[in-house]
Amino acid sequence: MTDVPQETLDDATAVLHSALSGDSEAVVGTFDAVVDRSGVVGAYDVAWCLAATMVPDDVPRGAWTLDFPGIDQAAYDTRWVARFVSAYANRDADTGEALFGAAIADGRLPDCLLTLAGSVVATLRSRTD
Template sequence: MTDVPQQTLDDATAVLHSALAGDGDAVVGTFDKVVDRAGLAGAYGVAWCLAATMVGDVPASGGAALDFPGIDEAGYDTRWVARFVSAYANADADTGEALFGAAVADGLLPDCLLTLAGSTVATLRSRAG
């Protein structure tokens, strides 16, 4: 990720610290503070940063194929995370924004962001182990 405001990086770090501690309320609280300060665009920036953390370096040649076995049977938030991370991996900000807007409209954005934070932590832990 390039040209990410320091505040966005700080917010993403706070989300990850809370998720690592297993404190879902603090994860949601951090996103709430971001929305209060920077609106939904700010929360989107933090979510995009978390997706970047999950994916890591993406080849400059474009596209990435991600495999999510059983995704069609998963809950809304899990399907949302898979699609959002795929959008990031494929540098498809339009799809990422559409998914974010759909989660807002469906009233499920907090659940999706909490699952995204948990998935990011699980990915980091699997890389470390």
């Protein structure tokens, strides 16, 4: 990611620290504070930054398909995270924004953001194993 405001990086770091310690309330609290300060766009920017954490810098962007057997049977938040990270990997901000908007409309954004944070933690931990 380039040209990310320091405030967004700080918020993403706070989410990751909370998620790494297993503090779901703090993850939600950080996102709530971001929304209060910067609106939904701010929360989207933090989520996009978290997605960037899951996709290695050396992975070529723009030609990836979602390979997730059973994706249609997965829980809403799991499907959302898989599709959101896929949108990031493909540099498809329009799809990322559409997914964000759909989660808001469905009343599921907090669950999706918690699952995203947990997925980032799982990814980071798997890289250290």
